[in-house]
Amino acid sequence: MATSAPALHDPDAPRVLSEAVGRIAAFWQLSNAQAGAIIGVSGPTMSRLRAGQYRLEPGSKPFELAQHLLRLFRSVDSWLGQDDGSARSWLATPNLDLGERPLDLIATVRGLLRTSDYVDALRARI
Template identity: 75%
Template sequence: MATALATTDHPDAPRVLGEAVARIAQFWQLSNARLGRIVGLSAPTVSRLRAGSYRLEPATKPFELAQHLVRLFRSLDSWLGQDDEAARSWLATPNLDLGAAPIDLIASVRGLLATSDYVDALRART
């Protein structure tokens, strides 16, 4: 998976990234509407993405945002020891450092990047 995500010109990148995003949505129990706000797609398009009938296009904002979502997932997953319940709880809990619940922040590009950077910094301390 990492190889296909590392470069947008890899032929499997859209499929692999779409599958990864769909799995993240499942693990974090994200609705199609919420996932759509995060990656910049409509809820119906997210539904097709989750079903495998829609592919993210390389060099588009949704593709790039999906890559950042995967980065956040992997960092959070590593930091919390692959505990999906702990990840959902952390995302839903207001965070004083970030100024809001991470799940609300990641609906914007700035919030997604800030949350990813924050989790990376936490991981670096341990």
């Protein structure tokens, strides 16, 4: 996925980020409830977002969390060589370093940030 993180001042940011979140949810096969929990919206709101009937608003918590989700997606995508199956497997498998499944962790702000930092650290290894 070649979407760059949209800037707050970009008038297309709500559309771009909302579409990116919908694509991430599809690639990772997340339910509306799972994806909504990650970015802080309800399952029905996530359903509307995926259908293009709702857009994330710059400056809102869901917008910020969606930016972090996009960061995590891009890091995992880069780390695993754009293998969506491997990414889904990694998310669903208990991780000894993190102490639980990444999919369970990213449903909280702290877990999302911690998981992103973890993947970034893995990518930085030489």
